[in-house]
Amino acid sequence: MDPVRRAPLVRLLVRLLAPASCLALAAVAGCAAPDAPSDGAAVRRAVADWAAAPPAKLAGIPLEGWSYEVTSVRRDGVRAFARAELRYRLAGYDTTPATSARELELAPGDGGGAAWRVTADRPAPGAPAQLWDQGEVAVVRGAHALVLGVGQSPQTLSAVAAEADRAVPAVNAAWPRPWAGRLVVEVPASLDGMAALLGRAADTYRGMGAVTTGATGGGPAPADRVVVNPEGYAGLSQAGRQIVLTHEATHVATRTATSARTPQWLSEGFADWAAYRGSPLGPAEAAPALARSVRGGEFPAALPADGAFTFGGNPEAMARAYEGAWLACRLVAARWGDAALVTLYEHAAREPLPTALDQTLHTDLPALTTAWQRSLREDLG
Template identity: 80%
Template sequence: MDPARRALVRLLAAAPCALAAVAGCSAPAPPVDAAVRRAVADWAAAPPQRLSGIPLEGWSYEVTSVRQEGARAFAHAELRYRLAGYDSAPAGSARELVLTRDGSRTTWRVAAESPSPGAPRQLWDQPGPVAVVRGAHCLVLGAGQSRETLSGIAAEADRAVPAVSAAWPRPWAGRVVVLVPGTLDAMAALLGRPADTYRGLGAVTTGATGGGPAPADRVVVNPEGYAQLSRAGRQIVLTHETTHVATRTATTARTPQWLSEGFADWAAYRQDPPAPAQAAPTLARAVRLGDLPAALPADEAFAFGGDQDATARAYEGAWLACRLIAARWGDAALVRLYELAGREPLPTALDQALGTDPAALTKAWQQALREELA
């Protein structure tokens, strides 16, 4: 072939690609990719039967990658959904879907679904049916739990919500979602951390801080730790965790842990306040032995899974700090401090809300510990 003819052939071969680039078009998705995406969309239109009774809306999958291995295909997707009446924005979950071809060898169907590697499990990923109990101010979802147990937790959550609203007189949803897995290990799987992290705890709250609405705050109950609590203890735990849900929009990375945890305990104890030595036994023992804290608890003192006595002293000291603030400056001043501490440096927040500074507050707190615990 002469050079001129070869040049013409190359030009004609490149022309469709060049025209597509000029028009801003992209090549069509491979047939398998498109068919898999259609199958996942069909799967989303009919959620699994075991989810019936859960008030779901907006259930959908955003497929981010597809690969085929013979007669099977694997799709990585981001599940999005809301709990109707509870979530302000869609909750998310990374998922892996396995698809197989039917007899026609052209149509795919979803055969299995599971969390992506490293992603936390959902309650419905766990063995057993998911039971749903609705309260006046709560939605309780349980796996491997009796309806009697879930109804009792719903009653306790219904008492917690009004107590939190009285302590935190700022706008919030006024409702809470409680998840009750079957075991401690199942709880840890929901949260994506080792079970020992939560051993001995009654419940924790999910949801990241950041100053904006949290789309899917959940109170997650440790069924083993919760069962060991007295009735009053269960109520304190649920009120504490519900306070975190209520204050989420005011809580940021700036908020000291002693303030967020101390405020939650203050809200939980507020309606029936115990004697300080009764509710702070670990710190009381330390103070009686002459081990008076030199400063308000640091953030790292509240980490799960560490020295249990040190963690207990941190929580107890935080509660007594918030108790002192409410007693000396008033409940409204404590709420104002919480709001400001999420936006301003702590010295600025203390000055504006209480007219004091960290050193003076620490000194007053230490004096209160001496008087009330020693």
């Protein structure tokens, strides 16, 4: 067919089939579209441009090292999608980068010379959200803490910062080992917002005050975040909020001395021991679930197993596990001394628990369990 006579037919097809067929017909009729990103180079350039100027809603957050590593590029019609790993640090708080799996959506460039431009930046499918995905982030700085919040009043965030500032010295008194001595606390607008940050169902955290993110391992300290459940936290007394934040701050402090080998009863019990050291509450007041069990004639046969601390299970059973773990660490500190408890914690991350008990307390697990059961009768019976 004559090229001049063919052009109207091509334009008709474009009108009938656009936009999806525009890319297929581009080679025939010269339809304008970015080059196909077979190697992703143009998309990667657009993502790099996006990283160089983070969104305005991040302006108050002390970011540094903000970058994306594109891992895959997919074309869908006139759009492109890039999967990437976001890396960033909070200046003055993170010693290693925080990471986040992201998906960036791109559209054809606006005529300024770029083939592509980023139009959306969101969590990759199945990945946890970042706080700024949920709205504009407010920032409050304390003496030892950086508090980031969405949908919270300045007064609420300032109160959290003050409580975090009191938690850090309490942790220093319990854990006389080097650590960063500062906290990053995130306060989303709701329980659902908290769950989105942690990538789990909301019911997992219902009734909890806060949790701490970050992996164990003994290497450089990861980018820990204390994530507050605003609903559970608001229902606590002033003393309760202080205990919760001190507990979570202790996890941050002990992170590099914790490993997969550390028993959960020791990890959680130590964090509660640090939190309750300055509290006037006695064992029966601070361990009501376990007290009810003991007074009913039900004594735990062993120290709490790791599975007893799993979120989302029986809340009464989990409460007994936490309380029993605290009382076990309280017993170790009372009988062998605070320093011995700290040393036991460090050894238990490197050695089997029986070896750690023998080397630090010169006892064994059956003897410790018997002493713990006896203390439960005395303190809670």
